[in-house]
Amino acid sequence: MYKALVYVTLKPSILDPQGNAVQVGLNSLGFDNVKDVRIGKYLEVTLEAEDKASALAQTEEMCKKLLANPVIENYRFDLMEV
Amino acid sequence: MRFGVVVFPGTSGEADCYHVLKEVMGSEVDYIWHQSIKFEKEYDCIILPGGFSHGDYLRAGSIAHFAPIMEQVKKFAQNGGLVLGIGNGFQILTEAGLLPGAFLRNKDLKFICKEVYVRVENNETPFTNNYEQGQVINIPIAHGEGSYFCDEETLEELRANNQIVLRYSSSTGEIKENYNPNGSIDNIASIINKEGNVLGMMPHPERCAEKILGNDLGKYFFTSIVKWLDGGANHGK
């Protein structure tokens, strides 16, 4: 069994109003040093696979097909055996 | 003339489209279940209605586009059949790759339901031929992820091919950022594919197609379709 920790983030060029709102919030709490906040999605995918290579390939495909939309999002993931 | 309205789990606009097509337009119309692997009848136009297909969890429209029926919708579109995506339907069309671009959350992060003005940028489509070029219409929007996005290159292409069909404007047709309710790039409210038979729009024409609801300007999207089809256009067969 493998667990993929998938991080989906907005591409740097895409405006992130939610992140901006959080940044303003942090600044108003006194964290003046916060210069930027970007919000993304974090997914934990538990999957069965024959070996790590196949788990890797499958996760890659999941990201491309569904978990991230390449028009607006980037993704990366960590894979571990559980 | 027969319309098919696709029903995904979580869509709620199907009954609204059905009502307008049947009761206002007097057309034949069927619901098509998302699990269907083929169309049971011959259709002249397929509508992907608004709502929250699969809860719009993950991204709006992202799960619906894997439904078995979408293979049929794609084939239908490739054969030139008319496909209209409204609201969530537009989001599904972009996720499915039938239209370019993607959707982001509204710029102020809140769901917005209100009547806005849009300017008709292209009235030479099967969906807008009953409007004047440059006509300004008021029409309701209702969405949380309605900010249309595409990269600069795609935008240039959309412009070059006259694929931008509606843009958010003032009541007099002025196009400025402050008339843009959701942050869409270039105030885009609706686009059509290069071939001119698949249209997505965030505003809801089916919600303003009857006088009793205070506004029937949306009806002409549907009369445009009927006129186009009556004119002997390709029926996607």
Place this chain on the structure above:
Amino acid sequence: MANNSEKPWVELGLTDYEYNLIKDILGREPNFVELNVFSAMWSEHCSYKSSKNVLKTFPTEGPQVLQGPGENAGVVDIGDGLAIAFKVESHNSPSAVEPYQGAATGVGGIIRDIFTMGARPIALLNSLRFGALNSPKSRWLFEEVVSGIAGYGNSIGVPTVGGEVYFHPSYENNPLVNAMCVGLLKHEDLAKGVASGVGNPVMIVGAKTGRDGIHGASFSSEDLGATEEKRPTVQAGDPFMEKLLMEACLELIKTGNVVGMQDMGAAGLTSSSCEMASRGNSGIEMDVALVPRREEGMTPYEILLSESQERMLVVPQKGMEEEVKKIFNKWGLEAVVIGRVTDDGIWRVKEGDQIVAEIPAKGLTDMCPVYDPEAQRNLVMDKIQNCDLIDLAEPKDYNQVLLDLLGRPTIASKEWVYEQYDYLGGINTVIPPGSSAAVIRIKGTNKGVALTVDCNSRYVYLDPYQGAMIAVSEAARNLVCSGAKPLAITNCLNFGNPEKPEIFWHFKEAVRGMGDACRELNTPVTGGNVSMFNETRGEAVLPTPVVGMVGLVEDISKVCTNSFKNEGDLVILLGENTDELGGSEYLAMFHGLEAGRPPHLDLAKEKALQQLTLELIAKNYAKSAQDISEGGLSVALAECCIKGNIGVDINLEDKIRPSALLFGEGQSRIIISATKENLDRIKELAFEYHVPFSLIGKVGGNQLTINGSEFTVSLPIFDIIDRYKGAIPCTMNN
């Protein structure tokens, strides 16, 4: 439980008397599970044990009532074989702790109550109360509650078409979130929460059961400040799941195979199953091991009391189990048989072969003791009610007062709120939010229904009898101004701790006032909800008995809105201006006083006014109609101008001090506009109904002008729109 190890029931909120009664009912000591089940079912939240005797005094019958109190929702007839199911319910305490989910699941719960009756939900409304908006906590609660309502309602596809929002410091720690749902059904599809027919299966459908909200029922029955540690995990809503559940249940009811159906709200599986058995004079035997679970290792106690959302209990006809499963599977949902209906009247729960609990079903419902808490008017009321309001200083600048009133969050435009709600879905919304009442057309007929929720809790605080009468009257007036005949009400009675005699006095008096008004206006009570213990560290909210009312529009083409329409239309006041400032928004804002008596209400006059207005609208004489409420005559006129984006020129001859004339909230007044041609006919009709009539001005221009003998108000429409629409966004975007 350290302090009460001898008496575990005390920790669970049961008295010694109640514990002994439980022993009598069982003929033995209850086990752990049974004791917890009694604790939940006999909590105020589930049993209404302190309010039941008072609620009995409501009028509940009428030819229009198809289903009165006691079911999941009330049902009224609207003709053509159609009926409306409707109910309002509170979700106050969860919303105080987790406002987004609290509000969202409140919406989810009330929608289930409606489709359980076999009705398709067609509209949502809500009545919200928050602390003053200058408090960051109130702004947070407001923002999250609105977004929770939007998140759930929009997603499930039921339009939120109306509501009300008030702001008052008493709600700072105890916001009120009351959600109302309205559904449409054919008479023959009416379903009830009844389990009967020996051997019929008991099925659980919808979401899996987790550990959410265990002890929510008893949590709702306690002072918030005292329970920081006992705070349960708040339930999370899944509108997508509920949309599927709704479609599946409605499809199932159409098959005619359903004996009974009930949603799982407070006390989850326990309350739904024992209430269904009790109503059906049956028993139920079920096995908790068969309940589909989301978490591992759940005990029978947890399964029985879980408040996981989006679940229903269904009793179909015997032999129809596979049919039921087929429908639910089509919608991607589980439907599992967990038990059977029996004839021994016992609510019997097993885990596999082992009996976990065995209690007479009625022991949990009808046999719960009923109390008559002491009710005592607090003497401080004398001082408050008799406060001298005659010698108050008049303001220097009436323009400024009017602008400030229009900018008061309670009065200001709620556009910021309702534009977050999808109020158009279903394409029935003929009058959207922002007018007196919302109007929804009924497709396939020429009819519509008008909907509103109302309550001015300051009035109720100052005089609960009058205040509650006003709540009913104002709701009816709002419907009438839209062209609808009031049919019936549902209510949500939000109060503090009923064990305090002064609180219970307010409760009793409010119920008496509401009952009297409902009798006079022929709007019986078809159901509702009582929410007690809305207090934190002894500070209770203002008594807030919210009225949700449904009215019938016979001819949908004749609905009426409050906006002034055309240049030159005449403006007519129906009813009489009075010198009353008690309980007004002006008094609170300008003099910092919440005192005096609320405006006097004469039900006979009110009724005549409403009948007159209905006739004027039906005859197309009235082009607009607006009732006068918070902020008085001047605010009412301003709203007509704002909505119509047109000015008005008013002349008032009343010999009343200007502040009361402009801002007093005297009752039974409606402003209409009409063409000159119809003036005499309107006058004659007003005379026939014995309603005071005065021609007070003319629509036109771009200025709101009100002239009196001692004052002039004159403001550009642009300025009042700016203030009225800008107030809430300005505060919230800061």
